[in-house]
Amino acid sequence: MIERLTAASARRLAAVHGRCFDHSWSEAEFASLLHLSSSIALGKGDAGILHGFVLARVAADEAEILTIGVDPDQRRGGCGQALLKSLHEYVRKQGVVRVFLEVSDVNTAARALYERNGYTETGRRARYYRDGSDALVLEKTLSGRGQTPG
Numbered sequence: 695m696i697e698r699l700t701a702a703s704a705r706r707l708a709a710v711h712g713r714c715f716d717h718s719w720s721e722a723e724f725a726s727l728l729h730l731s732s733s734i735a736l737g738k739g740d741a742g743i744l745h746g747f748v749l750a751r752v753a754a755d756e757a758e759i760l761t762i763g764v765d766p767d768q769r770r771g772g773c774g775q776a777l778l779k780s781l782h783e784y785v786r787k788q789g790v791v792r793v794f795l796e797v798s799d800v801n802t803a804a805r806a807l808y809e810r811n812g813y814t815e816t817g818r819r820a821r822y823y824r825d826g827s828d829a830l831v832l833e834k835t836l837s838g839r840g841q842t843p844g
């Protein structure tokens with residue numbers, strides 16, 4: 695089941711995030727982000743256990759995906775795809791027409807997920823990440839309100 699998460703889920707978010715990234719975000723960082731009205735976090739889980747999440751920030755008709763992660767034990771089961779699709783539907787209803795994000799050029803799994811969902815490269819920041827990899831700026835235009843979700 696996919697549900698909207700509030701600051702009350704900050705601890706669970708930090709725990710899954712910590713299993714997804716070398717440099718994880720703390721519970722306090724998630725809580726402060728989730729207290730902002732511009733933030734939208736969706737989670738997918740089972741019986742109260744969070745398997746994956748996506749966190750985005752909405753400003754006017756744009757949304758930026760700040761982070762997305764699926765617990766390593768739950769990967770390749772469609773969780774990331776479901777979260778991304780739900781996020782698109784959610785923000786589209788809020789009037790968002792463009793979604794963008796940054797991803798490391800060596801992150802093949804995430805790049806494949808975004809490519810499959812219609813994201814295209816619009817920029818590159820050389821040696822942006824701590825491991826020396828470049829950041830790719832990707833973006834997707836969402837279909838109009840009332841049309842098939844993108």
Ligand SMILES: CC(C)(COP(=O)(O)OP(=O)(O)OC[C@H]1O[C@@H](n2cnc3c(N)ncnc32)[C@H](O)[C@@H]1OP(=O)(O)O)[C@@H](O)C(=O)NCCC(=O)NCCS
Pocket residue numbers: 714715746761762763764765768769770771772773774775776796797798801802803804806807808810
């Ligand atoms: C990227 C991530 C969220 C994908 O989550 P997931 O639940 O495993 O993804 P899904 O099972 O929904 O896969 C959807 C599609 O993404 C692509 N994909 C996902 N993992 C992939 C992998 N390891 N290799 C190649 N393609 C992959 C495929 O196109 C896949 O479709 P398919 O299964 O029909 O081939 C997950 O790997 C993750 O949490 N990675 C660590 C955190 C991270 O890097 N986040 C992105 C930061 S920008």
